[in-house]
Structure formats: C-alpha cells, structure tokens
Amino acid sequence: MSVVSAPTKMRTPQEINGVILRRVMPLLIGAYIMAFLDRTNIGMAKDRLQIDLGISATAFGIGAGLFFLTYALSEIPSNLILHKVGARFWIMRIMITWGLISAGMAFVQGEWSFYIMRMLLGVAEAGLFPGVMYFLTQWFVVKDRAKANGMFLLGVSIANIVGAPLGGLLLTLDGLAGLHGWQWMFLVEGLPACILAYVVWKKLPDRPSQAKFLSPEEAADLEGRIAAEEKAGAEASGNHRLRDALKDKQILLVVGVYFTHQIAVYALSYFLPSIIGTYGKLNPLQIGLLTSIPWIFSAAGALLVPRFATDGRRSRVLVTGTMIGIVAGFALGAVGGPVLGMIGFCLAAFNFFALQPILFTYPATRLSGASLAGGIALVNTIGLLGGFLGPYVMGFMQDATGSKLSGLWFIVGMCIIGALLSLMLKRGTEKPDAVPAAH
Numbered sequence: 001m002s003v004v005s006a007p008t009k010m011r012t013p014q015e016i017n018g019v020i021l022r023r024v025m026p027l028l029i030g031a032y033i034m035a036f037l038d039r040t041n042i043g044m045a046k047d048r049l050q051i052d053l054g055i056s057a058t059a060f061g062i063g064a065g066l067f068f069l070t071y072a073l074s075e076i077p078s079n080l081i082l083h084k085v086g087a088r089f090w091i092m093r094i095m096i097t098w099g100l101i102s103a104g105m106a107f108v109q110g111e112w113s114f115y116i117m118r119m120l121l122g123v124a125e126a127g128l129f130p131g132v133m134y135f136l137t138q139w140f141v142v143k144d145r146a147k148a149n150g151m152f153l154l155g156v157s158i159a160n161i162v163g164a165p166l167g168g169l170l171l172t173l174d175g176l177a178g179l180h181g182w183q184w185m186f187l188v189e190g191l192p193a194c195i196l197a198y199v200v201w202k203k204l205p206d207r208p209s210q211a212k213f214l215s216p217e218e219a220a221d222l223e224g225r226i227a228a229e230e231k232a233g234a235e236a237s238g239n240h241r242l243r244d245a246l247k248d249k250q251i252l253l254v255v256g257v258y259f260t261h262q263i264a265v266y267a268l269s270y271f272l273p274s275i276i277g278t279y280g281k282l283n284p285l286q287i288g289l290l291t292s293i294p295w296i297f298s299a300a301g302a303l304l305v306p307r308f309a310t311d312g313r314r315s316r317v318l319v320t321g322t323m324i325g326i327v328a329g330f331a332l333g334a335v336g337g338p339v340l341g342m343i344g345f346c347l348a349a350f351n352f353f354a355l356q357p358i359l360f361t362y363p364a365t366r367l368s369g370a371s372l373a374g375g376i377a378l379v380n381t382i383g384l385l386g387g388f389l390g391p392y393v394m395g396f397m398q399d400a401t402g403s404k405l406s407g408l409w410f411i412v413g414m415c416i417i418g419a420l421l422s423l424m425l426k427r428g429t430e431k432p433d434a435v436p437a438a439h
Helices: 013-040 041-052 057-085 085-108 111-125 128-137 140-152 155-169 181-190 190-201 218-235 249-279 284-306 312-335 338-359 369-383 385-401 408-421
Strands: none
Touching: 013 057, 013 111, 013 128, 013 140, 013 181, 013 218, 041 057, 041 111, 041 155, 041 181, 041 249, 057 085, 057 140, 057 249, 057 369, 057 385, 085 111, 085 128, 085 181, 085 190, 128 140, 128 312, 128 369, 140 155, 140 284, 140 338, 155 181, 155 284, 155 338, 155 408, 181 408, 190 369, 249 284, 249 312, 249 369, 249 385, 249 408, 284 338, 284 408, 312 338, 312 385, 312 408, 369 385, 385 408
C-alpha cells in the first residue's frame, strides 16, 4: 500500500525573504567587499605614490577618477550581457579580471601607467554594482528591496573598515623582498577576488527557480509577484524600452541625485587618509585605523535606515533627509579640527549608504526586463561620473591652495543641489503626494 506524503507547507513571503538573505547575500557582500577594496585602496597609497613615483595630487585625482570613466562607458553593455547570460557567470568573469588587474597595479611606473591601469580596472569591474542591483530585483518585491540593497552595500562599509587598517599595515612592509609597501598592498588585496569568483560560480543561483533552498511553488510565487509589480510600474510610467528611460523625468532625477552622492562618497574614500594625515604625526597604521571610523557609521546607516523605505512618501523623505545629512557632515569636516572634522565625516558616512539603497529602488518601479537592466546601468553610469569629478576637484583644489580641505566646499555645494532634486522624486505608480494604501 503506497503512502502519500502530506504536501509541504509553503513558507510566508517574509520567511522566504529571510532565507534568501541568508543564502544569497553573504556571497554578494563578499564580492563587493573585494571590489570596493580594490577600487579604493589607492587612497591609502596616495602619499607613497607621490614620494616613490612623483605622482602629484592632481595626477592622483585624475588617475583615481579615470576608473569611473571607463567603468561608466562599459556599464550598460555589461548589464545587458548579464541579463542574457545570467548573474552567476558574469559576476565570476568580472571578479577574475578585476582581481588580476588590481594586483597588477603593483607594477605601475609613473603617471601614464597609473592612468592606464586605472582605466583597465574600470573596464574589468564595470557592471558589478548595477548587475547586483538588477539581480536583487529578481529576488525581492519593491517594499523589501531597499533593505536588501542596504545589506549589499554593507560591503562598501566593511571594505573601508577592514581595508584602511589592512592597507596601513601592508604599507609597513616597505622594502620586504625589494617591494614597496604599496606594491604589497595591491598584490595582497587584489588576488583573493579570483578565489572568491570560483565560490560565486559554484554557489550563486541566477533566479529563484534555480535555487535549491526554495520549493518550486515558492519560487514560482515569488517570480510571479515580482513580474506583476514590474509590469504595473512599466505600464504606469509608459517605459517599455531602454531609450524611454532617457525621457523619464523621474529616472533623470535619480541620476542627478546619485551624481552628487557619488561625488561625496569617492571624495571621502580617496582623500580621507591624507586629510587625517594632517591631524598630527601619525604612522600609516594609525591613519588606517582612524580612516575606518567613519565607515563603521556608514555600516550602521545601511543597516538602520533603508528598511523604513517601504513606500514612495517615506522613500522621498529619507532620500532628502540623508542628502541634508551629507551636506552637514562635509561642512563640519571643512571647518572643524581633528575632533569636529571626524564627527562631520562620520555623519556624512552614516548617510551615504542609508541613501543609496533607497535611490536604487526607483528604476524598478518604472522599468522592466532588459530595459530595467539597462536603466539601472544607465543610472549608475551617469552617476559614477561624479566618482571622477569628486577626486579630480579634491586633487586640483589641494594643488591650487595647498590645503587638503579646500575641495570639501565644492562637495557641499553639489550635495545641496542633490537634496533639492530629491524633493521631486516619486515612484512609478505613485501620485506626487500619495501615500500607498495598506495591504
């Protein structure tokens, strides 16, 4: 006599979210830790590159920023490829190429080789952040997406918390085996990305229907709910093709806010170690430890704030409020000494990744399918040009005035503009002043 087993009870959407966060997010956070570490570790090497290779502050700012120009040019093609071939394969490819090129930074000889390697690193890494932002739209409905985005962005905070002291420690290896300390830093921090790439290939499912930790019924239900949301948002906004995003006022507003945000993030990432170096006679490890402090606050912001962005009105209030926080933080950093200045940088950093996860929920309420993949890349592409402008202006102003703080007022002005633009944001199916009804 055959025994028919009872059907397995399908878990609630909240339980499914918890499972996805536990099974998928650690891999994505690990990848972004590696990426951001390899993207920004030159901030720790800035003063040594100037001494050992004769690279000026302006040239350093240009080289730091050139990463973003080639990254931006490669973003949309990279994300469209990811949409076709799947996140697992494409993220693995990205990680291997950027890991090798980042390690290769150990062999730069002067300004031009520095520029070339930074541009190659931009091409190699292009598509990781927007690719993951698109990937998460395939796993979470809109109301849960800001929280997921915020958890992913913990990778940036962790990279800076760990990376600055690690970089400072590696810089003390100067002379070991005939290499400068900054050469050891690039080698040791670059190559592990290639190892993690293999883990991503083995463990990361492309979509819920491929996940062994979800039942077929759970995966089908989740994919159905996400598809329905995307369709409703795209129809309400009238955006069915990638070029429609270029005419969408809301997408352009997101681009504008993100542009000013990225100016602030990368100005602090690349120049905070040298600013802290003006606070007194500090060795590289001490500078690295102090540099990590604001990024502890950025991790707190990423964990605490995005979870409240559950509807359009709250999201808009939070985006505007966090932009104002960044303005206040940089203003304090510009006028304060070591204590007030550090408080200001901590305030700005707290708001960095409280804001960014919320901002990237907007495109998915107005686009779908390949246009969503390309639209997210478009936002990141244009926004990341701020990653070029911020370091360039900071370096230029330092050479022009002799002060490492002078460029901070430019950051303040740009972020004021970003805060004003954020006041006009709304989601795809939202009326300007509507509060979505409870479900």
